[in-house]
Amino acid sequence: MHYIPQLIVDALLLGGIYTLMVIGLALSFGVTRVINFAHGEAVMIGAYGAYTIALVSGIDPLLALPLLMVIGCLFGMALFKVSIEPVLKAPHVNQILLTFGIGLVLQNAAVMIWKADERSVVTPYAYSSFQFGEVFVAGGRLIGFGVALVLVAALFFWLRRTEFGRATRALDEQRDAAVLVGINVKRMYALAFGLSVALGVATGVILSFIGAISPFMGFHILVKGFAIIVLGGLGSIVGAVLGAFLLAFAETAVSYYVPNGTGWAEAVAFAVLFLVLVLRPRGIIGQAVAD
Amino acid sequence: MKPTLRSNALACLAVSALAASSASFAQDSIKIGVPMELSGRFVAYGASGKRGAELAAEVYGGKVAGKKIELLHRDIQSESQATISVFNELVNKEKVNYIIGPIASPTVAAAIPAWRQTKPLWIVPGSTSTKLEEEAGSEPEFFHTFPFAYHYHQSVAAALKSHLPPGQKVSLVFSDDNYGRTHQPYAKKYLTEAGFEIVAEEIVRTNAPDMNPLLTKIARAKPSILLGLVQTTDAVTLTKQIYTRKLPVPYLVGTAATQLDEWQKAVGQAQEGWIGVTTYLPGLKRPGNPDYPKLFPPSDEWEAAFVKKYGQEPDFEDAGCYVSAMLLFLAIEKAGGDDKAKVVAELQKLDVKNTLLGDAKFVPTPSGTKNQAFTDLVVFQRQSEKNVMLFPPGPTVGKIKSAVQ
Numbered sequence: 001m002h003y004i005p006q007l008i009v010d011a012l013l014l015g016g017i018y019t020l021m022v023i024g025l026a027l028s029f030g031v032t033r034v035i036n037f038a039h040g041e042a043v044m045i046g047a048y049g050a051y052t053i054a055l056v057s058g059i060d061p062l063l064a065l066p067l068l069m070v071i072g073c074l075f076g077m078a079l080f081k082v083s084i085e086p087v088l089k090a091p092h093v094n095q096i097l098l099t100f101g102i103g104l105v106l107q108n109a110a111v112m113i114w115k116a117d118e119r120s121v122v123t124p125y126a127y128s129s130f131q132f133g134e135v136f137v138a139g140g141r142l143i144g145f146g147v148a149l150v151l152v153a154a155l156f157f158w159l160r161r162t163e164f165g166r167a168t169r170a171l172d173e174q175r176d177a178a179v180l181v182g183i184n185v186k187r188m189y190a191l192a193f194g195l196s197v198a199l200g201v202a203t204g205v206i207l208s209f210i211g212a213i214s215p216f217m218g219f220h221i222l223v224k225g226f227a228i229i230v231l232g233g234l235g236s237i238v239g240a241v242l243g244a245f246l247l248a249f250a251e252t253a254v255s256y257y258v259p260n261g262t263g264w265a266e267a268v269a270f271a272v273l274f275l276v277l278v279l280r281p282r283g284i285i286g287q288a289v290a291d
Numbered sequence: 292m293k294p295t296l297r298s299n300a301l302a303c304l305a306v307s308a309l310a311a312s313s314a315s316f317a318q319d320s321i322k323i324g325v326p327m328e329l330s331g332r333f334v335a336y337g338a339s340g341k342r343g344a345e346l347a348a349e350v351y352g353g354k355v356a357g358k359k360i361e362l363l364h365r366d367i368q369s370e371s372q373a374t375i376s377v378f379n380e381l382v383n384k385e386k387v388n389y390i391i392g393p394i395a396s397p398t399v400a401a402a403i404p405a406w407r408q409t410k411p412l413w414i415v416p417g418s419t420s421t422k423l424e425e426e427a428g429s430e431p432e433f434f435h436t437f438p439f440a441y442h443y444h445q446s447v448a449a450a451l452k453s454h455l456p457p458g459q460k461v462s463l464v465f466s467d468d469n470y471g472r473t474h475q476p477y478a479k480k481y482l483t484e485a486g487f488e489i490v491a492e493e494i495v496r497t498n499a500p501d502m503n504p505l506l507t508k509i510a511r512a513k514p515s516i517l518l519g520l521v522q523t524t525d526a527v528t529l530t531k532q533i534y535t536r537k538l539p540v541p542y543l544v545g546t547a548a549t550q551l552d553e554w555q556k557a558v559g560q561a562q563e564g565w566i567g568v569t570t571y572l573p574g575l576k577r578p579g580n581p582d583y584p585k586l587f588p589p590s591d592e593w594e595a596a597f598v599k600k601y602g603q604e605p606d607f608e609d610a611g612c613y614v615s616a617m618l619l620f621l622a623i624e625k626a627g628g629d630d631k632a633k634v635v636a637e638l639q640k641l642d643v644k645n646t647l648l649g650d651a652k653f654v655p656t657p658s659g660t661k662n663q664a665f666t667d668l669v670v671f672q673r674q675s676e677k678n679v680m681l682f683p684p685g686p687t688v689g690k691i692k693s694a695v696q
Contacts, residue, residue: 006507014501108330116334116369118523120531122559129535138503138535211500212527212557216332220498255504262505263467263494 003256005135010255013138015248016145020206021221022228022240023152024199030172030235031192034084034095038103039225040218042197045106046072046204047213048114054121054208061121062143065205069198076197080190088189103218110215119213126209144206151202152241155195159237168192172235227269231276233283242284247272320359321629323619324381324390324411326402331369333395335553336417336608340394342601343416343612347620350586355620356628367393371401378405387411388631389623391615394608396420396469403427412635416608416615419443419547420473421658428660432635434653435663436615442666443546443568444477448485450566450670450682451516454691455542462491462509462540464502464529465520471495474520474546482518490514497525502532509538516542523548527557534561541693542566549673550607562673564694569669570648571610572678576687580645586617587646610647611665618643618651618664638662 025039036042049068050061083102087095128139159165167188170178179185203221207213224247229235232243250272251265258264276283325344328337341364348360363385367374374393381387382405390406393399394417403426406413410432415423419440427433451459461482465471471494479489491512493505509517517540519529526548533543542564548554549567573594580587588596597605605613618641619634625641626633639662643651653662670682672691679689 003504003507007504010501010503017500111330111334115338116330116332117553118527118557119553120527120557122557122561126531127535127561129537136503136507136536138532140535211531212524214332214524217498252501252504255501256508260492260494262499262502263496265504266496266499 005133007252007256009135009137011245011249011252013141013145014252015245016148017141017203017206017210018224018228018244018248019152019241020144020148020199020203022225022232022244023155023237024196024203025225026229026232026235026237026240027155027199028193028196029229030237031168032080032084032088032189033235034088034099034193035092036193036196037096037099037222038106038218039196039200040220040222041103041106041110042072042076042200042218043204043207043221044110044213044215044218045075046201047208047217048110048119048204049201050205050208051119051121051213052114054123060123061205061208062147065147065202068201068205072201073194073198075194077190077194079197080193084193085186085189103222107215107218114215116215120211121209121213123209140210144210147202147206151199155199155237164188164191224269227273229283231272231283233285236283236285239283239285246284320361321355321389321623322361322363322385322387323616324363324365324385324387325392326365326367326374326377326381326390327392328369328395328398329364329366333369333393333398335551335606336394337367337369337392339606339608340392340416340612343605343609343614344391344616346597346600346609347613347616351617351620355623356626358629360620363387367398367402369395369398371397374398374401375405378402379408382406382409382411388629389619389634390414391416391612391619394418394612396423396473399423400426400469412619412631412638414615414619416611420469422469422473424656424658424660428656428658428663431639431661432631433660433662434638435660436618436648436665437611438570438666438668439656439658439660439663440474441477441481441658442668443474444481446668446670446682447478447518447544447566447568448481448487451482451487451542451544452485453684454681455515457486459487459516459542460490460512460514461487461516461518462493462512462514463489463518463520464493464495464505464509466522466525467494467496468522470522471520478518478520487516495521495525495529497522499525499528502529503536506532506536506538509540510536514540516540516544518544520546521548523551523554526554530554530558530561530565534558537695539695541695542691543694550671550678552604552606555673555676562676564673564692566670566672566681566691569607569671570665570667571605571607572669572671572680573604574678575669575680577647577649578645580643583621583643586621587614587643590647593647614646614648614651614665617646 053064126140130137167183228243232239251268255261255265327340365377389412391414396418399418414434416436465475544566550569577590579589622634622638625637648665649667653664656663671678
């Protein structure tokens with residue numbers, strides 16, 4: 001029992017990072033029905049972007065975040081127009097192979113540009129921490145949690161209160177009706193894909209000062225991200241957020257209460273993925289599998 | 292146009308000339324395969340290895356036993372499948388008699404079956420895995436020029452024992468992969484034999500995003516030493532999280548990552564106080580070998596020449612592959628040419644004092660490797676972003692400091 005307060009704090013902070021990792025993935029799938037296997041590489045590019053800006057100009061990753069998200073969004077939209085749009089009506093396996101290939105290209109481009117060395121951005125707040133009695137809170141992770149909250153709130157605001165957001169939801173919920181009322185489907189797809197890449201880039205910016213950056217970091221993020229969105233329900237952003245926190249709590253509890261639990265915690269993601277696929281393929285709030 | 296007798300004769304002549312020239316090139320050169328991790332996750336090791344071998348060939352003069360040294364550099368991409376393809380090509384198509392590399396334990400392990408096809412003389416300047424020793428150590432053509440895991444922990448235990456009072460408590464953090472699981476039993480064995488008490492052992496999954504739960508558990512065990520047996524990615528996360536939560540453990544020990552420039556840059560001020568183990572560090576001021584002053588000069592002279600050529604300080608694999616290649620050239624020279632059996636015999640007989648890695652002499656290990664050189668390790672501590680030697684004892688040894696902030 002004595003670990004519970006620390007467990008709750010650790011799980012909340014981890015859940016914030018997981019939320020950032022998956023809301024973009026959930027958004028792009030919900031709207032375009034394309035599973036983006038290159039999403040982990042969008043995170044990786046964001047991390048390297050923050051690292052490079054910090055190295056070259058000394059600008060803090062958090063200050064560079066808005067600029068990097070805009071660049072990420074434009075890059076995502078361009079990528080969609082050039083590569084994803086032509087395969088929208090192709091079988092899912094073609095789309096999967098395409099996005100997987102894009103991920104490999106980005107990964108190898110990163111190796112050529114930055115080499116495979118492990119890197120990280122060193123900032124004063126990344127090493128700050130607070131102690132409340134026996135409970136420890138890491139400053140960098142708290143900032144990551146705050147950024148996740150702000151971006152999730154902004155995404156929900158955009159989806160519910162803006163014309164483009166409502167059009168995006170319409171495509172997600174009633175695609176044929178949305179087309180009939182004149183929503184420009186391809187433009188909305190490109191925008192949703194661009195926003196999803198921007199959210200991936202934001203995740204990378206946060207990870208750039210919390211952990212290690214390498215060209216190969218994307219794969220682990222992608223695997224964890226899929227476990228979360230399957231748990232929450234494919235295509236549901238609310239489900240993705242719930243899934244992120246559920247998985248974070250499950251992993252952290254295993255870390256604290258199972259002997260050698262930090263070794264076992266990562267296996268929780270795969271166990272959850274397996275169980276949900278067998279017992280409840282739609283996830284917690286899923287609606288997409290039937291499509 | 293019909294071919295005439297004259298044109299046929301000219302064509303035959305041209306083909307013969309081409310064949311003769313390539314045969315003569317083959318005879319005039321000695322091919323040495325250099326499969327390295329030139330891309331992928333172990334590129335830092337492979338790039339150093341390539342530089343070391345290249346520099347050795349250049350310093351040696353480009354010729355050995357009167358023949359041109361032909362280094363066949365190959366990129367194994369840090370992947371098992373690419374390693375197997377490259378080894379197949381080197382042994383079956385290029386028919387090399389000598390191979391230096393690769394370096395990382397997983398890629399070396401992947402190369403073993405392909406190497407076994409023709410068993411060229413194989414110098415492995417890396418891999419601490421004792422699995423390698425089990426699988427290839429007993430072969431006479433296999434030469435290991437890097438310490439095994441148990442050599443690391445013998446040195447760490449001896450260094451800590453020589454600097455700290457008895458009764459210290461140790462916690463081990465090891466990764467759930469070949470690296471962590473290979474090192475963990477040796478760390479436990481040699482630390483226990485040296486009188487340390489192991490009070491906590493925590494396993495961590497590779498690429499774990501949060502190590503705070505294990506650090507919380509370790510803090511409650513109140514150790515005075517934390518030994519992290521994890522690879523570089525996890526070492527960065529572990530180091531950052533230890534520093535952030537101000538873990539009250541005075542002595543923090545890593546293995547290979549601590550010496551790496553990439554780890555030092557990635558963790559910044561959190562590197563302070565970390566203790567590392569390595570085969571070679573710039574600034575060691577090792578003496579040179581008077582018999583081979585050009586090949587094995589004093590280490591500071593070699594470092595200066597390296598910095599002049601490459602614009603950066605050498606790391607342990609630059610030195611490791613340089614020395615490994617030099618030993619191979621000397622053995623070929625002594626064998627009088629490209630005769631694998633003779634070169635194997637000469638390499639086994641070599642006894643070269645004061646190389647960059649210490650004395651070079653291949654001896655058997657108690658665990659079954661026939662040809663093992665360089666088991667002396669340097670234990671050092673990062674103090675004010677510089678390396679301070681802790682072990683082995685000598686005039687340049689400094690004092691150990693607590694890492695507690």
